[in-house]
Amino acid sequence: MSDLKQTPLHALHVALGAKMVPFAGYDMPVQYELGVMKEHLHTRTKAGLFDVSHMGQVIVRGASYDAAARGLETLIPIDVLGLGQNRQRYGFFTNADGGIEDDLMLANRGNHVFVVVNAACKDADIAHMKAALEPDVTVTEITDRALLALQGPAAEGVLAALDPRAAEMRFMDVATLDLNGFEVWVSRSGYTGEDGYEISVPSDAAEGIAKALLDHSDVEAIGLGARDSLRLEAGLCLYGHDIDATTTPVEGGLTWAIQKVRRAGGDRAGGFPGAEKILAEMDSGAARKRVGLLPAGRAPMREGVVLFVTEDATDPIGAVTSGGFGPTVGGPVAMGYVTTEHAALGATIFGELRGKRQPLTVAKMPFTAANFKR
Numbered sequence: 001m002s003d004l005k006q007t008p009l010h011a012l013h014v015a016l017g018a019k020m021v022p023f024a025g026y027d028m029p030v031q032y033e034l035g036v037m038k039e040h041l042h043t044r045t046k047a048g049l050f051d052v053s054h055m056g057q058v059i060v061r062g063a064s065y066d067a068a069a070r071g072l073e074t075l076i077p078i079d080v081l082g083l084g085q086n087r088q089r090y091g092f093f094t095n096a097d098g099g100i101e102d103d104l105m106l107a108n109r110g111n112h113v114f115v116v117v118n119a120a121c122k123d124a125d126i127a128h129m130k131a132a133l134e135p136d137v138t139v140t141e142i143t144d145r146a147l148l149a150l151q152g153p154a155a156e157g158v159l160a161a162l163d164p165r166a167a168e169m170r171f172m173d174v175a176t177l178d179l180n181g182f183e184v185w186v187s188r189s190g191y192t193g194e195d196g197y198e199i200s201v202p203s204d205a206a207e208g209i210a211k212a213l214l215d216h217s218d219v220e221a222i223g224l225g226a227r228d229s230l231r232l233e234a235g236l237c238l239y240g241h242d243i244d245a246t247t248t249p250v251e252g253g254l255t256w257a258i259q260k261v262r263r264a265g266g267d268r269a270g271g272f273p274g275a276e277k278i279l280a281e282m283d284s285g286a287a288r289k290r291v292g293l294l295p296a297g298r299a300p301m302r303e304g305v306v307l308f309v310t311e312d313a314t315d316p317i318g319a320v321t322s323g324g325f326g327p328t329v330g331g332p333v334a335m336g337y338v339t340t341e342h343a344a345l346g347a348t349i350f351g352e353l354r355g356k357r358q359p360l361t362v363a364k365m366p367f368t369a370a371n372f373k374r
Contacts, residue, residue, distance in 0.1 A: 007053035008146040008206040016221050024119035026054040029223040036225035040327045043192060043230055044368075047152035048222035049213050056122030057142040057200060060129065061112040068113045071137040072106070075129065077249070077272045079259035083108045088172045088187050090257050092249065093125065098274030098281070099245040100252065101128070103237065105198075107174045107187060114174070114185070116147070116198070118239050146206035151196035151230075153371060154218040159186075159197055162212065166197065171372040179209050192227070193234025193370045232333060233326045235292060235365025241303060242290065242321045242335060248274070250281035251337065253290045258282070288318060289343040292365035293334040295351065296358060300324050300332040305351040307360070309342055313350075317342050320351060328368045335365065 004027040013020065018029035029051065031039060042048055062068035069080035078091035085108050093101040102121040107114040117125040122141070129139040150159060159166035163177040169188040177186050182205040190196040201209050213219050228238070237243045243252045261267050264279045295301045305320040323334030342349060345364055350357040 007051055008203040009051045009053060009210055012207050012210055013051065018223060023224055024054055026119065028054060031223040031225045032221050034220055036229065037327050039220060039222045039226035040229050042220045043152045043194060043222055043226060044328050045153065046218040047150060047154040047158050048226070049210060049219050050149040050151065050222050050227055052149050052198070053146040054119040055147055056117040056119065056125065057145055057147060058115040058117065058126060059112050059140045059142060060115055060137060062137040065108060065111055068137050071133045072113060073268065074271060075132055075273065077258045077262050077275065077278060079261045080106060080113065082261060085110055086174050088174050088189060092254065093128065094272055094274045094278065095245055096273050098248040098277035100243045100247050100249065101245055103239050103243065105189065109174065120240060144203050145200050146203050148199045148201060148210060149190050149196060150199065150213060151190045151192040151194045153195060155196040158213060158216045158219055161216070171374050180205065180212055182209065188373065191236055192230040193366055193368060195371050195373050229324055229327060232322050232324060232335070233328055233366065233368045234370065235335065235367060238322055248278055248281055248286060250278060250286040251288050251290060255282055285340060287340060288337045289340045290335060290337055291343050292363040292367060293320065293336055293360045294363045295332045295334060295360045298331065299353060299358070301334050301351045301353055301360065305353060307336060307338055308350045308352065308357065311350050311357045317349065326367055333367045
């Protein structure tokens with residue numbers, strides 16, 4: 001374990017009784033004494049505090065915001081140039097074959113773009129941006145800040161008690177707030193399907209701010225286990241599982257993130273890696289599609305379960321990419337890929353579980369309604 005990195009909140013996790021596991025090169029809390037099920041339900045009903053400091057925080061800066069935005073638009077199929085100041089968007093890096101190299105969040109911070117990338121991909125992402133954009137646009141990883149996520153219906157009240165301006169923010173707003181006397185960068189977003197905030201804080205202030213949030217009676221510390229079940233119920237992709245370098249945005253059901261201006265016929269259509277394939281698929285469809293899946297019975301169907309159109313079919317039509325028990329749903333939930341002809345909502349297909357074929361229903365996602373503050 002000695003080669004694992006630690007976040008600035010590592011000592012606090014240990015003090016709180018967390019079970020620590022390796023994740024993306026870091027020693028991270030998978031659960032606390034409350035347990036995954038109760039942590040999940042607490043986040044859905046009150047508020048959960050997550051340590052996401054392992055993720056990469058990056059500043060992309062040019063001679064102006066527009067210069068940085070135009071540079072990033074050569075790497076991602078997102079409208080960065082038209083993003084309003086103090087607003088945030090979801091996006092992804094694509095490759096020449098139209099696959100997704102990583103998904104990310106980006107924000108217009110006035111004179112630069114603030115980008116948050118996944119922990120397992122951050123070194124490759126930063127190298128990719130540097131190689132493509134520098135020297136005209138500089139790419140700087142921030143290594144002296146932690147990242148917290150406060151998620152759940154009570155999140156607004158908890159954060160507004162420390163800085164009332166938090167209550168004025170709407171979904172995907174970004175702002176600079178004051179917590180415990182420290183400047184923090186806040187976005188009203190998260191990856192649970194609940195209302196909430198992601199909070200970038202100075203590393204030396206992270207433990208004090210985390211404790212101040214945990215002091216509120218509505219807040220519990222939440223680990224990676226519940227983070228995964230929450231995002232799965234919310235129908236959100238986990239990079240490296242539900243999307244990867246071989247998955248196009250069309251296959252992944254992520255074309256909602258590609259704004260009209262970057263699509264065929266738009267003022268800045270194309271110009272990103274894999275544009276020809278992605279735009280063609282947006283026009284004529286892809287051969288496979290990511291779908292929600294509800295297994296019959298109580299047994300979860302997890303990543304790798306092979307899917308078939310009938311109980312006795314010999315040729316697979318796809319596979320589960322994420323699956324588990326959904327505490328809010330009260331039963332097993334999953335997502336995966338099937339051939340487009342078998343992706344109709346309500347269709348019954350079969351997964352091979354421990355040598356037996358078990359039925360699943362193709363279902364609409366999210367499995368539990370989103371509670372974002374629009």
